[in-house]
Amino acid sequence: MKEKKSRISGFRISSRLIVLLGSLSYVMVFAVINGSFGFLCSMGVTLMGAVGVAKALGEPIALSYGWIAGLAVGLGVLRGALRFVEQYCNHYIAFRLLAVLRDKIFAALRRLCPAKLESKQKGSIIAMLTSDIETLEVFYAHTISPVCIAVLVSAAVALFVGLVASPYMALVAIVGFIAVGIVSPLISSKLMREAGVRYRACFSSFNAYFLDSIKGIRDIVLNNAGEQRKKEVAARSDELLSHTHQLKYKIAGATAVTEFAVSLMTLVATATAVALVAAGRMSAGKAVIGVVAIFGSFGPVIAISALPGNLTQTFASGDRVLKLLKEEPVVSEIRDGEKFDFDSVEVKDLSFGYEKDRKVLEDICMYAKRGEIVGIVGESGCGKSTLLKLLLRFWSKDGGEIDYNGTDIERINSDSLLDNVTMVSQTTYLFDESIEENLRVAKENATAQELADACRQASVHEFVISLPDGYATAAGALGDNLSAGEKQRIGLARAFLRGSGLILLDEPTSNVDSINEGMILRSLAEHKKEKAIILVSHRESTMSVADRVYRIEKGRIREVKKSERE
Numbered sequence: 001m002k003e004k005k006s007r008i009s010g011f012r013i014s015s016r017l018i019v020l021l022g023s024l025s026y027v028m029v030f031a032v033i034n035g036s037f038g039f040l041c042s043m044g045v046t047l048m049g050a051v052g053v054a055k056a057l058g059e060p061i062a063l064s065y066g067w068i069a070g071l072a073v074g075l076g077v078l079r080g081a082l083r084f085v086e087q088y089c090n091h092y093i094a095f096r097l098l099a100v101l102r103d104k105i106f107a108a109l110r111r112l113c114p115a116k117l118e119s120k121q122k123g124s125i126i127a128m129l130t131s132d133i134e135t136l137e138v139f140y141a142h143t144i145s146p147v148c149i150a151v152l153v154s155a156a157v158a159l160f161v162g163l164v165a166s167p168y169m170a171l172v173a174i175v176g177f178i179a180v181g182i183v184s185p186l187i188s189s190k191l192m193r194e195a196g197v198r199y200r201a202c203f204s205s206f207n208a209y210f211l212d213s214i215k216g217i218r219d220i221v222l223n224n225a226g227e228q229r230k231k232e233v234a235a236r237s238d239e240l241l242s243h244t245h246q247l248k249y250k251i252a253g254a255t256a257v258t259e260f261a262v263s264l265m266t267l268v269a270t271a272t273a274v275a276l277v278a279a280g281r282m283s284a285g286k287a288v289i290g291v292v293a294i295f296g297s298f299g300p301v302i303a304i305s306a307l308p309g310n311l312t313q314t315f316a317s318g319d320r321v322l323k324l325l326k327e328e329p330v331v332s333e334i335r336d337g338e339k340f341d342f343d344s345v346e347v348k349d350l351s352f353g354y355e356k357d358r359k360v361l362e363d364i365c366m367y368a369k370r371g372e373i374v375g376i377v378g379e380s381g382c383g384k385s386t387l388l389k390l391l392l393r394f395w396s397k398d399g400g401e402i403d404y405n406g407t408d409i410e411r412i413n414s415d416s417l418l419d420n421v422t423m424v425s426q427t428t429y430l431f432d433e434s435i436e437e438n439l440r441v442a443k444e445n446a447t448a449q450e451l452a453d454a455c456r457q458a459s460v461h462e463f464v465i466s467l468p469d470g471y472a473t474a475a476g477a478l479g480d481n482l483s484a485g486e487k488q489r490i491g492l493a494r495a496f497l498r499g500s501g502l503i504l505l506d507e508p509t510s511n512v513d514s515i516n517e518g519m520i521l522r523s524l525a526e527h528k529k530e531k532a533i534i535l536v537s538h539r540e541s542t543m544s545v546a547d548r549v550y551r552i553e554k555g556r557i558r559e560v561k562k563s564e565r566e
């Protein structure tokens with residue numbers, strides 16, 4: 001039952017992947033035609049030999065020996081050209097389509113984010129972008145056309161043998177094609193399935209463990225746990241090797257069975273031909289042509305029998321990609337809502353939980369308006385970052401209201417929301433580009449003066465100009481060489497550059513020393529005249545700049561009185 005289900009889904013996945021071909025399907029048809037004729041040409045070369053022998057055996061053949069030889073050479077050359085066109089088309093389709101798929105996946109992720117990347121599925125998304133798309137190359141370049149070619153070539157050969165030699169021999173050929181191209185792949189995929197699943201599970205778990213170990217190598221060294229890790233890596237590697245052995249053993253077995261089936265069928269074809277000639281129902285010349293045609297025709301079906309090894313993996317990749325393309329976002333973009341120019345935000349009785357019956361925030365009430373800095377404090381994990389993300393509609397609230405200028409967030413255009421509200425999250429991501437380009441993410445056409453001003457406000461200008469190439473220094477290349485505080489301040493500069501009416505700062509100074517913190521807080525205080533700033537921080541010192549402070553405790557919020565803060 002289970003097997004049937006997976007085969008149906010394999011069929012469904014294939015058809016959906018084929019639909020993605022779109023206008024490229026014409027190129028695919030062209031590839032299949034070229035591939036089929038190419039294969040027939042290659043058969044034609046040996047067949048011309050058989051025709052020559054048949055002529056020598058007295059078969060009335062209109063072609064002279066010269067023509068036969070010439071045709072053999074011509075077909076050989078043509079086969080090369082046709083094969084080239086087929087392969088070119090297939091790879092053209094595959095790589096064009098992979099580019100299209102990458103675009104589609106990126107568009108889907110943009111639609112699904114940020115909720116999607118905030119979720120625990122982050123790892124599998126990255127795996128999809130890196131390996132699944134590559135795996136689909138196998139499907140588009142090496143699966144569709146071989147299957148079509150096998151069907152067309154087999155049909156053509158059966159027809160040819162039936163017309164030229166004998167219908168009995170055509171029947172033998174058809175049975176052979178079905179045995180090698182359908183029965184054998186089905187049996188071998190069944191035999192290989194379990195070993196394949198075990199191998200892939202072990203392979204991905206090994207990869208994940210190995211990658212994790214490399215990423216965390218610093219912590220391994222710091223904890224002097226290298227020896228232990230090394231042993232575990234070796235043990236897992238041995239396990240993977242044993243699964244590889246088992247799978248390869250099965251693949252070798254399947255190949256042997258296929259080859260055996262081919263040999264058996266050619267033997268049966270020869271025996272049939274001999275019997276027909278002996279019974280006087282077919283001439284020796286025709287028998288030679290028929291047998292040679294059948295001998296040379298198994299190539300395409302053998303190619304299919306070699307598919308099952310890859311196919312399960314291809315289908316798994318295809319399934320993941322298709323599911324992502326179809327996935328509905330947790331929060332959909334609002335296009336027909338209202339635009340606004342930030343003045344105030346008011347949160348009323350807001351409640352939210354990531355999981356159904358576990359509320360992170362309950363009955364949250366707070367407000368912030370232009371000209372003030374509002375602080376939010378609370379223990380780690382109490383929901384401070386969650387509240388900020390809700391203000392940006394990363395997720396939809398479960399209950400209550402978030403009103404911007406009196407309009408609920410669900411009735412505001414997503415674009416307008418992102419223009420009016422900027423968040424500096426707890427970790428700033430720097431792209432593998434120059435510092436200047438990294439800043440321009442916030443404002444594409446910012447002038448050099450604007451960049452420098454924003455960096456001054458974030459207390460990072462002095463640092464940037466002290467670098468060898470100043471603003472042109474590659475931030476990605478510096479990577480880890482940039483301190484956490486420096487990265488954080490570049491993130492902050494982005495927020496200043498963006499110029500939104502409301503800035504949400506999630507621990508903006510957690511990695512900054514007190515001198516730089518003082519400078520940043522002073523520029524925040526200067527900024528607040530034309531903006532509202534919501535500031536999340538653990539540090540009491542950071543809160544000194546806030547006009548009003550809220551504390552979140554066990555999912556609920558309360559305003560901290562002035563007297564409590566002193």
Ligand SMILES: Nc1ncnc2c1ncn2[C@@H]1O[C@H](COP(=O)(O)OP(=O)(O)OP(=O)(O)O)[C@@H](O)[C@H]1O
Pocket residue numbers: 118119120354355360378379380381382383384385386387426
């Ligand atoms: N994407 C998510 N899916 C499920 N649970 C989440 C998710 N993000 C956060 N949580 C949980 O929600 C709770 C609040 O998390 P949040 O990040 O808002 O805390 P925080 O107050 O910002 O903590 P910190 O001060 O450590 O940054 C935590 O229990 C956290 O484990």
Ligand SMILES: [Mg+2]
Pocket residue numbers: 384385386426506
């Ligand atoms: Mg947080």
